[in-house]
Amino acid sequence: MNNPKISEVYTLKERLLSFLSGVILGSLIGFPFIALAINLLILYIYYYYVVTFFLLFTLIAWVILIDVFYYNTLMNYKLHPGFNIKDCVLKHSLITSALILLLGGILIIFIIPNYI
Amino acid sequence: MKKMFKKARIFMIVLAIPYLFVMFLMVYRVDYRISTPGDLTDIGRYIELEADTYAQENPISSIYVMSVPRPTFFQLIVSTLSPSHTQTMISPQQREISDSANFRSGQVARNTSIDASFIASLEALDMEIEYERQQIVRLIYNYTVGDIEIGDIVLSVNGNTNIQEGLNEVECEEEATLEVDRDGEIKTVTVLRQERDGQCVFGISLSTYYNITHAEIPLEARTSLVGGPSGGLMQTLYIYNALSEFDFTSGLKITGTGTINIDGSIGSVGSIREKVFTAHNKNADVFFVPKSGSSNDNYSVAINALEEIPSSSLEIVGVSDFVDALNWLMAYHGEDVDE
Numbered sequence: 001m002n003n004p005k006i007s008e009v010y011t012l013k014e015r016l017l018s019f020l021s022g023v024i025l026g027s028l029i030g031f032p033f034i035a036l037a038i039n040l041l042i043l044y045i046y047y048y049y050v051v052t053f054f055l056l057f058t059l060i061a062w063v064i065l066i067d068v069f070y071y072n073t074l075m076n077y078k079l080h081p082g083f084n085i086k087d088c089v090l091k092h093s094l095i096t097s098a099l100i101l102l103l104g105g106i107l108i109i110f111i112i113p114n115y116i
Numbered sequence: 117m118k119k120m121f122k123k124a125r126i127f128m129i130v131l132a133i134p135y136l137f138v139m140f141l142m143v144y145r146v147d148y149r150i151s152t153p154g155d156l157t158d159i160g161r162y163i164e165l166e167a168d169t170y171a172q173e174n175p176i177s178s179i180y181v182m183s184v185p186r187p188t189f190f191q192l193i194v195s196t197l198s199p200s201h202t203q204t205m206i207s208p209q210q211r212e213i214s215d216s217a218n219f220r221s222g223q224v225a226r227n228t229s230i231d232a233s234f235i236a237s238l239e240a241l242d243m244e245i246e247y248e249r250q251q252i253v254r255l256i257y258n259y260t261v262g263d264i265e266i267g268d269i270v271l272s273v274n275g276n277t278n279i280q281e282g283l284n285e286v287e288c289e290e291e292a293t294l295e296v297d298r299d300g301e302i303k304t305v306t307v308l309r310q311e312r313d314g315q316c317v318f319g320i321s322l323s324t325y326y327n328i329t330h331a332e333i334p335l336e337a338r339t340s341l342v343g344g345p346s347g348g349l350m351q352t353l354y355i356y357n358a359l360s361e362f363d364f365t366s367g368l369k370i371t372g373t374g375t376i377n378i379d380g381s382i383g384s385v386g387s388i389r390e391k392v393f394t395a396h397n398k399n400a401d402v403f404f405v406p407k408s409g410s411s412n413d414n415y416s417v418a419i420n421a422l423e424e425i426p427s428s429s430l431e432i433v434g435v436s437d438f439v440d441a442l443n444w445l446m447a448y449h450g451e452d453v454d455e
Contacts, residue, residue, distance in 0.1 A: 035142040039188055040194075
């Protein structure tokens with residue numbers, strides 16, 4: 001039996017509201033850390049390899065937080081036996097984190113050094 | 117449930133106060149400038165000479181520091197904990213210059229200093245070079261009215277090719293029509309001479325630009341985010357060393373700072389303290405610094421900064437012109453000094 005898609009289990013309104021809740025809660029927690037990373041990056045740009053990786057990991061943590069709160073809010077609406085919400089969080093977080101790391105890594109290693 | 121929500125609400129309100137305070141510290145910008153140590157730049161990375169040059173044992177490097185304009189409260193507090201960071205208040209005049217104007221101004225100064233270094237070194241080597249002096253717009257202020265841009269080479273003012281005279285002839289609250297060269301394209305732009313604090317000003321700063329029309333050896337300069345004229349001395353040494361008959365760097369890791377004039381004389385620069393820390397951090401052997409003889413010149417500041425790093429093996433050499441630096445290196449190399 002195929003697992004149902006998220007769109008088959010939850011309505012568009014439920015998903016939008018959950019996403020909004022995820023963004024708000026995730027950002028409330030994530031923003032001070034992102035602000036800290038940006039502040040340090042500007043001040044210690046000389047160590048930009050270290051600080052930019054800190055910024056990347058902060059961005060990843062922010063995305064994971066949004067994911068966790070998004071799916072957590074969805075779970076409050078209903079639970080479906082064939083829909084594994086934890087797998088969804090993990091999969092989505094891993095894909096987004098890999099994407100941020102890849103793009104950030106290219107930026108840090110190949111692009112920025114040419115301009116300094 | 118209601119009780120729980122009430123408890124959570126009180127908790128959230130209490131938490132919101134430090135939360136907002138922390139965010140304020142990290143977002144609100146103050147009228148200061150922080151200078152922090154930077155790095156050495158191998159000059160060969162941005163200056164390319166189209167000539168047969170040998171690989172230098174240790175490349176001659178220019179030195180740069182980082183500048184954080186209008187930092188946040190948090191950055192200001194953190195920077196005060198570091199001895200190698202310097203905080204200076206931004207003056208009312210500096211507040212009238214935008215960050216982007218500052219950046220572009222630094223790029224113009226850097227490009228002009230590369231040309232001046234090229235002229236100074238080729239003339240010292242008795243090589244052919246022809247150039248003409250022009251006036252370039254180095255800076256515009258927030259209050260400047262007109263479509264003039266930083267980097268415009270001014271060819272005439274109201275038809276007068278004597279730029280300074282042409283500007284002086286413009287009455288207050290009148291517009292001047294300037295013919296400029298903008299990236300190779302000739303344009304006509306205007307700028308208003310306005311009354312400000314009891315003075316008639318255009319709100320532009322001009323500086324000398326050297327238009328090199330012919331050189332025995334072509335030079336190509338690459339763009340960089342680092343701006344400013346302080347690499348002049350080291351660029352001149354690099355070009356001279358690359359085109360001379362032997363490598364006089366003697367395996368030393370050489371860096372330094374100072375503006376250069378086409379006659380080889382050196383001008384003073386800022387952020388000397390941070391540059392000494394940078395040279396020490398990057399294990400440089402020699403640091404050339406402008407010396408004018410006064411008690412608070414760049415050399416004195418550098419010596420004082422070095423005293424804060426007792427473990428440093430950095431040697432600070434005060435020089436007043438390019439030949440001084442060259443003589444020091446040749447003497448170290450064991451060659452007869454030839455002025």
